[in-house]
Amino acid sequence: MTILNKQLPVNKADFPSLNNQLMLSSCSQSAPPQAVFDGLQAYQETLINQGMNWTAWMEKVESAKRKFAELINADLEEIAVLSTVSDAISSVINTLPFDSDDEVVVTELDFPCVGQVLQSLNLRENVPVTFIPETDHTIDSKSFEKYITPKTKLICVPHVSYYNGALQDLASISRIAKENGSLLFVDAYQSAGAVPIDVKEMGVDILVTGIQKYLMGIPGITFLYMKKELSSQLTPAVTGWFGQSNPFAFDVKGVDYADKTRRFNTGTPSIVNAYAAEQALDYILEVGISEIETYLKGLSSHALTYAKAKGFTVMSPQDVEKKAPTTAIYVENANEVEEKMRAKGIIVSARKDVIRVAPHIYNTEDDITLAIDTLAEVVNEQS
Secondary structure, X not given: OOOOOOOOOOOHHHOHHHOOOEEOXXXXXXXXXXXXXXXXXXXXXXXXXXXXXXXXXXXXXXXXXXXXXXXXXXXXXXXXXXXXXXXXXXXXXXXXXXXXXXXXXXXXXXXXXXXXXXXXXXXXXXXXXXXXXXXXXXXXXXXXXXXXXXXXXXXXXXXXXXOOOEEOOHHHHHHXXXXXXXXXXXXXXXXXXXXXXXXXXXXXXXXXXXOOOOOOOOOOOEEEEEOHHHHOOOOOOOOOXXXXXXXXXXXXXXXXXXXXXXXXXXXXXXXXXXHXXXXXXXXXXXXXXXHHHHHHHHHHHHHHHHHHHOOOOEOOOOXXXXXXXXXXXXXXXXXXXXXXXXXXXXXXXXXXXXXXXXXXXOOOHHHHXXXXXXXXXXXXXXX
């Protein structure tokens, strides 16, 4: 990795996706570094030259898990690998035991799959689901104090809102949860790779995230963290041969769950995605999450200032300390606007009524200026 200058913490040449387009879509898919493509090539070569190599493949899965554990300050034994965040959430929700007076709490800021899984629990087992309402697309700590009660078995929160990048204070929410005997479940898909995460310091019980957003990988692999004190007590409702203590024992009649969170592994993991994830995580760790956060706060500040200067309504928090790098700009026909910007070589991400400008460490203030100028042109063309 080559550091070009103090303004840009990485070499843009490390990112092939930037050769023909400007990418500001890390809230949906970032530009993977060349190392990720090298990882995909390495997996392909095992197929071509070795036919199969289970030993090497599983070492790669373990290496990816180890690097993710390092990123969030967890132990390796507290990490499981699944295919999607929806799979991970479903596995957790369907495994937790619920008493007759238990309830689950989720925010209106959560990604839809979280609420959908919880509503499915309600339909099957009649577990009440309470939604914490948002105000101006944010939720303050007083709302968590109001809605988390001794009846709350589980509180689900997004570390960062997919809609507008609003950042939650996990440590404060954890304190409220612990005071009520509740478990804290965190969706970190919009924060991992851009915002420091320390699950021990923050008091997180369960955390899930995929790899293709700010972690700069590709879809198809998800990491599940569950603190070992909790996972050791649970019997997974969804399992498979890699959730066993010795997958290669091939014991069709026996169930011998692996220790701690490894028991939440299911079937054969996505090996090719593990090759990509290991390289992506290595890249993030090498740059350093603190440096990434500092750099992206500068870009976030510029996006806020420049979007407002161009007359746009910004739906994100106005304080960079209360948001992640994603800046949501209100537009009508957001999906159509996204496609028109793509045609101009600028990749952004639409959700509902906003265009999300989501830079990463390969972007500059000039990139954001150009994107917002182009957005203004497209909006004016529509009016």
